[in-house]
Amino acid sequence: MLCDNRTKKQAEAIGDTLEMVQALNNIGTDYRRMGVLEMAQDYHYRAYAICKASTDSSFTARKNRVVALNGLGNIYLTLGNYARADSALRLALAGERELNSPLGQAINYANIGSIFRQRGLTDSAFAYFRKSMGLNLQINNQLGISLCHIYFGELYEKNNNYSKAINEYETALTPMQAMKDEWHAINPLIALAGIYVKTGNYSKALHYLDTARGIAQNIKSTEHKAEIYSLYYKLYKRMGDTRAALEWHEKVADMHDSIMDMEKLNRIQNAGLLIERNRQAKDMNEAQLSLKSERATRSAYAIIFSIVVTILLGAIGMFIYIQRIHRRNHLVLKKLAEMRETFFTNLTHEFRTPLTIILGLSQVLRKSKNEEVIQHLCKKQGHNPADAS
Template sequence: MTVIFGLIVSFCVKAQEHSFQTDLSYVLRKKFSSTDSISKYIMRYRRDTTKIQTLLLKSEQENYIEGQSFANNLLGIYFRDKSEYQRAIHLHNKSFEMAGKIDNDELKASSLNMLGVVYRRMDQVRMALDRHQMALSIAENSPLKSEYITKSITISYNSIGNIYLTLKQYESAEEYFRKALSLEEFIHSKLGLAINYHNIGYTYEARGIFDQALTYYKKSLAYNEEINSDLGKVICNNSIAQVYLKQGSYQKALELIRPTLKTSEAIGDKYYIAMAHVSTGWANTELEHYAVALEHLNEGLKISKENNLQSFEAEAYKHLSNLYASQNDYKEALKYNRLYQAKEEQFLNESNQRYMFDLLTKYDVEKKKAQIELLEKENEIVNIQLEQRNKIFMFIIMFSLLTIAFLIILYRQKKLAGEKRFLSMEQKLLRLQMNPHFIFNSLLSIKLYMLKNDKKSAVAYLDQFSKLIRTILSTSMEKEISLADELKTMQLYVNIENIRLCNEIDYQVEIDDSLNLDSIKIPSLTLQPFIENALWHGLSAKEGDKSLKLSVHKDSNDFVEISILDNGIGRERTMKIETEKKNTQTKSIGIALTRERLANFSKNFANMHSLNIIDLYKNNTPSGTQVILKIPVR
C-alpha cells in the first residue's frame, strides 16, 4: 500500500513538473508583454520558489525583462510572508527597476504596491503611503485598462484604508474599502471580495455595530469557503468569535475558536495562533474555567512576545488581570493591569490620533480650496484676454483711418496693462501651486513623530514649518524682496526638507562680504524651484555624501552672481527617472514660470539677467548640477 501511494505521489510530482515546463516554455516563446497573460500561466506556481527561481533564471538567459520583473515580485512576496523584510524590499525594488526599463505600468504599479505592504508591516507608515500613492497614480493614469491594472488600484485603495484604520478613522477606512470592493466585484475576484468584506466588517466591529459586522464577516467567510482558503477561514472565524465574545456569547465563541487554533498551528501563522490562544483564554475566563484560561493566556502572551505582536501582548495582560481578579487574587490582577497600561501607553493615544486626522482633513480642505481658486484665476485670465480682443475689434470698427495712430498707442497701453495683469495672475497661480505635496509630506512627518511619541521633534519640526509658511505668506504680497530675505526663506525651506531626508544634506551658504544683501532686490521664491530640484531630483536618489552649496558673489558693478551647486546624480539620469514616473510636467512649468518672472523683473534694469544650468562631470560620469543666475543691480 505504501509503495502504491509513493508511486502515485511521484507520478503527481512528475506531472506537475511537466506542466510547469510546458507553461514556462510557452511564456518564454511568446514573451508576453501583458502581465495578465504571464499571470495566467505562472501564478499557479507562486508558492514554489524553485519554479519561480527557474522562471527568473530562464528569463535572464532569454533577456525577457517582463519575466524577470514578474519573478522578482513573486519572490519578494514569498520572503515578505516569511518576515524577511529587507530581502523582500530588495526583490521588489529590483522588480520595479526592471519594469521601468520597459515602461510597463502593470509591473511598476504592482511592485510599488508590494513595497508598500512590506513597509506597512514594518510600521513605516510614511514609506508605505508614498509607495501606494505612487502605485495608484501610475495605475489610474495608465492607458492600459487590464485586470492587473485594476487589481493594483484595489490594492492601493485597500492599503490606504488600512492606514486609516491605524488612525482609528473607521468611516474613512470604510470608504476606501468600499472603493476596493466595487473594483473587486467588477473583475470578479473572489479572494479580493473576501478580503474587503472582512475589512468592512472590522470597521463596524470597531464602532460597536455588531450585527453589521457579523453580516460582513459571514459574507467574507462564504467566499473563503468557496475558494477553500484555510487562512481566510481562520481569519473570519476568529473575527466572528471576537464579536460573540463582545456580545457575551462565550460558549458560541469558544466553539468557533477551537478549530481555528489547530488550523493556525498547521499553517504556521503566529499572528493568528496568538489571537486564538488569547481569545480562548478570554472565553474560558468568562466561563470560569480558570486553569484552562490561564494556560491559553500564558501561551498567547509567550507567542506575542516572541513575535513582537504588541496588540495581542496587551490583550493577554488585560485578560490575565481579569482572570486573577475573578479569583480574588488582586495582587496579581494589579500587576498584570499595570503591564497592560504600560503596553497601551506605547501606542498613540486617542486625542493625538484625532489631532493628526484633523491636520490631514484641513490639508484636504485647503487643497480643494486652492484648486477652486486656481480655476477662478484661470477663468479671469481668459476673460481678460477675451476683453482685450473685443476692445481691439471695437476700436477697428468704431474709429476712422484718421485715428489709427491714436488707436495703436491706446491699444499698446491696454495690451501692456493686460500683460501686467496677466503676469500678476501667473504669480498668484504660482503661489497657489506652492507644492501641496510638500505641505502634505511635512504634515505626515509631524504625524510620524507623534506616532513615535517624539513630541520634542514634532514641536521642533512644526515650529520650522510654521515659520516657513508665515514667511511665504508675508513675502507673497510683495513683487520684489531683498536677497537677504530670500536667503532666509531658503534656509527655512532646506531645513524642513533636510529633516525629511534624514539630515543627509550638507547645506552651505557662502556670501561675498562686500555685498549689502538688504539693498539687492529679487522676485520672491526665485531660488526655491532650483533648490527643490537639487534636493529631490539630484540628491535624494544619490548614495553616499550629499552636498548643496549656495554662493552669492559680486560679478561686477552691474551684476550679482548666485550659484546653486549640488553633487547629485545629474539631469540626464534625473530626467530618465522622472520620465518613468511620468512626473516631469510640474518641474518644467516651475522653471518656465521662474524664467518669465525673471524676464519681467529685468525689464526695470539696464541689463538683462542670465540663467545657466550646467551639467557637471567627473571622469565622464555625471557628478552634479550647477545653476548660475546673474541678477542685474543697476
C-alpha cells in the same frame, strides 16, 4: 522592505510601470504592518495615482489598482476614518469583482464588515462576514474561513453570547494550528483567554494565556505581549492573587512604556522619512512625466499604425478594383470575339450553300448531251459550241 525599494528603483530605471507600482504597494504594506501609517498611506496613494493615470488595462495593472485601494482602506480603518475606509474598500471590492477574484472579494467583504463592527452595527457586520465566509468556502481558503470564525466570535462576544463566541474561536484555532500560522493563531488564543477570564474559568484562561505568551515571544510581537500581560493582570486580580497581579501590572506598564518608546522611535523615523518622501515625490513626478511620454509615444504609434493600415487597405481596394475592371474588359472582348466568329461562320454558311448548288448544277449541265443547253451555256460563257463538243 530593502528588497522592495531595490525592486522599485530597478523598475524605475527600465521604465517598468507595473513592477514599480507593485513595489510601491509592497512597501506600503510593510509600513502598514510596522504601524508607520503615514508612510504606508503615501506609498499606497502613489501606487493608486499611477494606476489611475495609466491607460494600461491589463489584469496586472487592474490588480495593482485594487491592492492600492485595499491598502488605503485598511489604513483609514485603523485611523478610524470609516467613511473614507468604506469608500476605498468598496472600490476595491468592485475591482475584485471585475477581475473575477473570489479571494479578493472575500478579503474586502471582511474588511467592510470590520467597519460595521467598529461602528457597532452588528447585523450589517454579520451580513458582510457571511458573504466573506461564503467566498472562502467556495475556494476552500482555510485561513480566510478561520478568520471569519474569529470575526463571528468577536460579534457574539460583543453581544455577551460567550458560548457561541467560544465555539467560533475554537473552530478558528484548530486549522490555524494545523497550518502552523502562529501570527494568526495567537488571536483566537487571546480571545479564548479573555472570555474565560470574564466567565471565571481560570484554569482554561491560564492554559490559553501561557500558550499565547509563548507564541508572542516566538514571533516577537510587542503588541500581543501587552495584551497578554494585561489579561494576566486581570486574571490574577480576579483570583485574588494581588502579588501576582501587581507583578503583571508592572510588566504591562513596562510594555506600554516600551510601546511608547517605539512610537517615539517611529516619529523620529517619520521625520527622517519625510526627507525621503520629498525625494520620492520628485521620483513620482519623473515617473508621471515618463508615463505621459509613454502614453504620447503609444498614441503616435497608434496614429502611424492607423495611417499605414488605411494606406494598405486603400491599395488592396484599388488593386481589387483594377482586377475587376480587367476581368470585365476581358469578358467583353471575349464576347465580341465570339460574336464575330459566329457572324462569319453564319455568313460563310449562307454563301456556301447556294454556291455549292450552283456549282453542282453547272457540272451537271456541262456533262449533259442536250445540244440546245450546251449552246446556250457556251453563249453565256463566251465559248464556241464546237469547242465544247
